[in-house]
Amino acid sequence: MTNKELYKGIAEDGLSLPSTMGIFPSSKDFIFSTESIEESLKSTDYFQLINFDVIEIDKDENGTVKQEYQLIVSYLEEEFDVNLYVVDARSNDYSEFGFGNMISDEEMEIATQQDFYLESVMYFGNDALDSFHLQLKIIQAIVENPSIVVDFMPNRLLSGKWTKVTAESEIPPAPSYLYVIHSVYDEDENGNRVYWMHTHGLHRCGSVELEMLNIKDGVEQMNSALDMIVNAFIKPDFRSSENEEFNIGYDGLDITFCWKRWEDVVKDYPVAIPGGYNERQPENENYEPCGVLLAVQEGNTLTPEVYAATIADNPIFFISDQETERMSALAYQRFESYKKAFNTYFNPEADEENYYRFLIKLGFDVDHEMNKEHIWFDVYGINENNEIFGVCLNRPYAVEGLNEGDEGLYPQEMITDWLIYTPTNTITPDNIYTID
Incomplete structure (x- = not known):
């Protein structure tokens, strides 16, 4: 599928990528058996198990057990197809992953001692946050007391204690758990910095990833604005096509943005800046569908930095x-x-x-x-x-x-x-x- 087709599918049809998470037990003696997995899924009150199929239980040439299961679960009047895999954890390296919340040294040490972990793969439904919450509930139903959870799309580690508390609650976690904002900068010889701020995790929510390019001033305010915009984009009833204006707040005047696909915008910036054309090659992940955010004032598109002073002055942000x-x-x-x-x-x-x-x-x-x-x-x-x-x-x-x-x-x-x-x-x- 071409990028043009991907943009159309995301903007018009909510095309998304699957969400992948892995959960690690907190006991070295934990065993992933078909019987225990099925019983845990049947006995939970979090959701209803509609179907449970064993796809494969085998050993590879190294003697490693391979287990795969397909589920259908009902949650909040919606059905979800979920794939589960028991995965060999002994060669994993999470040194490049960020922490989504506080993880103790003990939790990390326990996780690194596990031979296997449980991986879940599912497409989100109508509400991304509810779907994320369901995915946590499914894996925690099987591994009741986890050490850590690995959220692969934003490359983030989550505390096992947080996972247990959150999965057992009827209230979903904050939308910020759906994505991460990375800020990358270059610094010139005078100490001046140029930032590229971009998200990871929104593709599973039926949205383009969002970014701001060539940011030199008001970095903290731009990060706040990006957070507010993302929170709007992941709402079930929100759909913003490219070049379509939307408001995130008010301070006497509307705080208005739009997004344009990076292919139409990056040519207007220096090629060597973070997120510039030099980083947008087909073999690079930054070639994926992304929307560059621009401020809109009186019909003109401008750098988001024009709102830095406005955002610093405590405007009213629109929260759903x-x-x-x-x-x-x-x-x-x-x-x-x-x-x-x-x-x-x-x-x-x-x-x-x-x-x-x-x-x-x-x-x-x-x-x-x-x-x-x-x-x-x-x-x-x-x-x-x-x-x-x-x-x-x-x-x-x-x-x-x-x-x-x-x-x-x-x-x-x-x-x-x-x-x-x-x-x-x-x-x-x-x-x-x-x-x-």
Whole structure:
């Protein structure tokens, strides 16, 4: 299939690549038998096993057992075809893989001691995030206590503890687990850098991979914008064709982008920059379908850097109702762990090296349609009724009577997100298990 056909298939039909993950046991004695795999899949409450076929159980010339299975599972009123493979792990090298969350040395050591791991391959359904969640549920149903999970498309390792907590939850993980953003730069003799920012993982979500080229200023803001754009692209009801304008936020004016296929854009940039023409050869993975993001103002396409100052000035980003509900549900579900950490670690008189800062995001109704504005607060107290005493950190756009620096007491039901800044880490509802 040509790149032109791939672009058409992705943009119009949601053409995608399969998602491949591997899960490693946390016990050297774990055995992948047909009976145990089938029984685990049948007995789980996560999904319904519709069909289980044994494709091959054999030994190769080295005596290595080869096992392959085909499944059909039903999940959230949708059916999925899944292939499972028991894979020899003894020659694997994951030194080039990034960490998607906190993985202990012990988890990595246990993983490297395994002779075999379980690999799963499946195409995502209508909702990429739900599909990713299902894939975690399938492999964790078989390997209940994993050491690590390998997500091959973004080349990322995931904690076994995180996998267990996430798979056992009814709430999906953050969309950021679907992809990774790589930032590559060149530096000239004066120390000036030119960045190429690009995603890996979106092809399994029915989207082109996205990128920004020739970025020299506002790198942090461009990374934030790229995150927001990706989160829009992976929504079930979002479909953006090339050259079609879309908005990701508002600060008095719309923050508008479009994407163009790299073949139509790269010729306008120096050939030797990161992501330039020199890297776009057929034998290189960067030859794949990718959309270069451009800012749009008054019908003209410009470098995304024109929005750097706007994004730095705290605009309103458009977050889907689905993602807002997911974040709120997870923050609410794990609030008791947050409260426990607050009661354990909060000390306003602690020095900088021992200070834990607790933040909470609250949703305020701003119109008759119950739309909400979400505002961050510093937390200084949580009472027995789970009411939060906090100080407003942001300048509200539409909440009457609330200003930056105002103090108040707010009910738990208003929580839409929270953070804990420790002396060494940032704790979220996603990784609270590391401190709980």
